[in-house]
Amino acid sequence: MSETDFILAVEDLSVSFDGFKAIDALTLYVDKNELRVVIGPNGAGKTTLLDLICGKIRASSGSIKFRNQELTRIAEHRRVRMGMGRKFQTPSIYENLSVFQNLEVSYPSGRSVLGALSYRRTQEVGARVHAVAHEIGLEEQLKQDACLLSHGQKQWLEIGMLLIQDPALLMLDEPIAGMSARERELTAELLQRICKNRSVIVIEHDMEFVARIAHKVTVMHQGKVLAEGSMSKVQADPRVVDVYLGH
Numbered sequence: 244m245s246e247t248d249f250i251l252a253v254e255d256l257s258v259s260f261d262g263f264k265a266i267d268a269l270t271l272y273v274d275k276n277e278l279r280v281v282i283g284p285n286g287a288g289k290t291t292l293l294d295l296i297c298g299k300i301r302a303s304s305g306s307i308k309f310r311n312q313e314l315t316r317i318a319e320h321r322r323v324r325m326g327m328g329r330k331f332q333t334p335s336i337y338e339n340l341s342v343f344q345n346l347e348v349s350y351p352s353g354r355s356v357l358g359a360l361s362y363r364r365t366q367e368v369g370a371r372v373h374a375v376a377h378e379i380g381l382e383e384q385l386k387q388d389a390c391l392l393s394h395g396q397k398q399w400l401e402i403g404m405l406l407i408q409d410p411a412l413l414m415l416d417e418p419i420a421g422m423s424a425r426e427r428e429l430t431a432e433l434l435q436r437i438c439k440n441r442s443v444i445v446i447e448h449d450m451e452f453v454a455r456i457a458h459k460v461t462v463m464h465q466g467k468v469l470a471e472g473s474m475s476k477v478q479a480d481p482r483v484v485d486v487y488l489g490h
Contacts, residue, residue, distance in 0.1 A: 249308075250275045250412055250442040251296070256305035257466075258295060265291045267466035268305070273412070278438040280445045280453045282477075283463035284487050289446045292463070293414050296444075297329045298322045309412065328405035329414045334397040338390040342381050342400060345389050346372045349404040371407060378436065379403040380429060395426030399433065406437060413437065414444045419452055431455045450478075450488070462487065 251273040258266045266288050273279050281289050294300045296307055298319035307314040314322060337345050350368050376382040379399040384392065389400060398418055405413060418434075419427045427449070434443060434456050447453050453460060454474045462470040462483050470480045477483050 248275075249273060250277075250310065251444075252306070252308040252311075253292075253296070254306045254308075256292075256295060256302055256307065258291065258300060258303045265466050266295060266302075269463075269466065269468055271461060271468065273442050273444060274458075275442060276438060276440065278434060278443045278445065278456055278458045279461060280447055280457040280459075281461045281463060282447065282450075282453060282487065283469070286465075287463040288466040289463055290416055291466075293329065293416060293444070293446065297327055297414060323408075323410075326409075326411035327414070328408060328410035328412070330401055330405060330416065330418065332416045332420060334394075334401045336389050336397055336400050336404065339388065341386055341388055342376065342392070343372055343385040345400055346375055346403055346407050349407045351408050375403045375407045378406065379433060393426070395422045395430070398422065398426075398430070402433070402437075410441060412442045412444070416446045417448065418445060419447065419449060427452055 249272045251271070253269060253271040256266055256269045257264060269292065281292065283289055291300070295302050298314065298317065302315055305315070309322070309325060309327065312325070337348065340348070347364065347368060350371065372385070373382065376385055379402055381396060381399060381403065384396065389397065392400060402415070402418070419430050422430065431452060434445065437443065445456065457474055459472065460474050460477045461468055462477050464486050469486065470477045470483050478488060
């Protein structure tokens with residue numbers, strides 16, 4: 244398989260902070276419509292890797308190709324327009340707006356200054372909002388203020404705010420942190436649905452959740468890929484047990 248077959252091709256990627264290599268010659272390939280989970284101990288470089296992919300920080304060396312286009316010199320906002328979406332650990336929603344309005348303001352045509360000035364609610368926008376709300380399980384809460392949602396529902400709303408932009412690659416940092424058991428189940432089902440039309444990278448520590456959702460697992464340690472493969476394969480790797488699962 245060549246790199247043109249991957250949605251994301253990261254090769255020999257490195258970044259240093261004050262002489263410390265947070266990411267060290269890392270190579271990672273993500274398939275189209277793949278749900279990849281990245282695991283590893285704290286300080287392994289997992290969040291830094293997402294920061295590099297989305298453009299929040301710039302690599303010291305190496306290559307990041309998205310849809311076979313080199314990203315390393317492309318600004319963060321342009322990567323979003325190219326089809327990347329990133330969700331951080333803490334939900335970032337408009338608490339004083341309704342669920343409908345949160346999804347509506349995330350619709351691509353309303354995101355630029357000119358787009359916001361000329362924006363009008365159309366049938367197309369309304370239909371898209373309802374479709375995404377249905378997908379994230381919040382259709383009955385569309386008129387509700389976002390501040391009244393449960394923690395899990397706020398996480399789903401933020402995912403919906405990314406989905407309404409129809410990204411080809413979605414990156415989620417610990418999406419089930421603080422969720423109830425039932426919310427975790429529903430989130431697993433949500434991620435399994437949305438990866439049918441896009442690639443998803445998830446950083447997660449809950450191994451039961453990882454085993455349920457992952458197509459492939461990447462284990463990071465000290466800024467490098469330590470192991471990669473199915474959940475059963477990485478769980479059986481003595482190096483992974485030693486540095487992560489055994490603790």
